[in-house]
Each structure stands twice: as C-alpha cells, then as structure tokens.
Amino acid sequence: xxxxxxxxxxxxxxxxxxxxxxxxxxxxxxxxxxxxxxxxxxxxxxxxxxxxxxxxxxxxxxxxxxxxxxxxxxxxxxxxxxxxxxxxxxxxxxxxxxxxxxxxxxxxxxx
Amino acid sequence: xxxxxxxxxxxxxxxxxxxxxxxxxxxxxxxxxxxxxxxxxxxxxxxxxxxxxxxxxxxxxxxxxxxxxxxxxxxxxxxxxxxxxxxxxxxxxxxxxxxxxxxxxxxxxxxxxxx
Numbered sequence: 164x165x166x167x168x169x170x171x172x173x174x175x176x177x178x179x180x181x182x183x184x185x186x187x188x189x190x191x192x193x194x195x196x197x198x199x200x201x202x203x204x205x206x207x208x209x210x211x212x213x214x215x216x217x218x219x220x221x222x223x224x225x226x227x228x229x230x231x232x233x234x235x236x237x238x239x240x241x242x243x244x245x246x247x248x249x250x251x252x253x254x255x256x257x258x259x260x261x262x263x264x265x266x267x268x269x270x271x272x273x274x
Numbered sequence: 275x276x277x278x279x280x281x282x283x284x285x286x287x288x289x290x291x292x293x294x295x296x297x298x299x300x301x302x303x304x305x306x307x308x309x310x311x312x313x314x315x316x317x318x319x320x321x322x323x324x325x326x327x328x329x330x331x332x333x334x335x336x337x338x339x340x341x342x343x344x345x346x347x348x349x350x351x352x353x354x355x356x357x358x359x360x361x362x363x364x365x366x367x368x369x370x371x372x373x374x375x376x377x378x379x380x381x382x383x384x385x386x387x388x389x
Contacts, residue, residue, distance in 0.1 A: 206278075212375070261307070261330060
C-alpha cells in the first residue's frame with residue numbers, strides 16, 4: 164500500500180540551528196515526492212518537489228530510493244520557518260493518480 | 275485572480291442534516307481535487323475531476339458523499355445525513371495539467387462541525 168510517514172509530530176529547534184524533517188514512504192512504483200507547508204493562518208502550499216532539485220527558502224530535500232526517504236533539510240533555521248510541514252507522494256498509473264499526504268510535522272523555531 | 279476559493283468557510287450542522295460546499299478553482303485550471311483533513315492528520319484524498327469528469331473516488335467517500343463539477347468550473351461537495359465523524363476540514367485544490375504531479379493550489383478550506 165502507498166503510504167507516507169513522518170515520525171515526528173513536533174520538532175523544536177533554535178534559530179540558526181540545522182533542521183531536518185523526516186519523511187519515509189512506501190510505494191511500489193516510481194514515486195514523485197513533495198513537501199507542502201502551511202504557515203499559521205495561511206493555505207497549504209507547495210514548498211518543493213524532488214524532480215525540480217531546487218532549493219526553496221533555503222530548504223532542500225533528496226530522494227533516497229534505497230532508504231525510501233525524502234527528508235527536508237535546512238542548514239540554519241529561521242523564525243519564519245515555523246509552520247506545519249507535510250510530506251506527500253504521488254505516482255502515475257491507472258489506479259493511483261492522486262497525492263497521498265503524511266500526517267505532518269509541526270516545526271517550531273525558538274528565537 | 276485571487277486563487278482557489280471555498281464557501282462557506284465554516285459550517286455547523288446537526289447530525290442527520292445535509293450540507294453542500296462549493297469550490298471555485300483558479301479559472302484556467304482543468305483539475306479539481308477534494309480532500310478531507312482531520313485534527314493531527316494530513317489531507318486525505320476524496321475525489322478529483324478533470325474538467326467535468328469525475329475520474330476517481332476514494333473508498334473514504336461513502337454513498338452519503340457526492341461531488342459534481344457540472345461545467346468544468348466550480349465544484350460542489352454534498353454530504354447527506356451528516357454524522358459526527360464527518361466533522362473535519364474539507365479542502366479543495368486545483369491544478370493545470372494531466373496528472374497529480376502538477377502543482378496543486380489549495381483553497382482555505384471549509385470547516386464542518388456536526389453536532
């Protein structure tokens with residue numbers, strides 16, 4: 164079954180410290196992975212996707228197919244990074260043409 | 275364009291009543307998705323449309339739930355005979371393209387409370 168797990172419900176780091184939000188997935192085909200973010204009182208929005216191999220707001224994520232992981236990293240956390248982060252997975256196919264979200268990790272950056 | 279809009283933003287109803295939510299996607303977007311989100315969970319896929327065709331429905335969507343997108347523009351999600359377990363945030367998203375990897379733009383959601 165296709166599934167996304169995020170082991171940490173809450174993560175607190177100090178401003179300037181590195182941050183890593185963990186994401187693991189199970190998918191039988193070739194997945195496409197995303198990170199979505201929801202800031203306080205704002206809508207859910209796409210942060211980055213693995214196929215773009217881009218850095219957004221200093222965040223990067225590498226797809227590790229061997230470990231079935233897609234962890235989100237930032238070397239120096241900022242207060243404005245405090246938000247809810249969701250890892251998500253999708254794949255093309257006749258029976259699976261939708262996005263599956265993980266339960267989310269709430270990141271709190273302490274000033 | 276102000277993005278995806280949803281109406282109402284909040285709905286309180288009594289068990290057994292019917293409710294209908296509306297989603298207006300970004301105007302040129304051909305795909306429209308409905309999700310449900312409960313406390314402490316990520317959004318769960320319910321159904322999606324490509325233009326006016328409903329292409330997939332989740333097993334989460336019981337017979338009490340129905341969705342339409344009559345002209346390929348706005349969509350409605352109706353819940354009949356609401357139950358307390360239907361209390362959740364209902365999210366709508368839209369995208370332009372042919373698959374789920376296209377960027378989805380989310381609306382603000384409709385929070386449903388069933389008493």
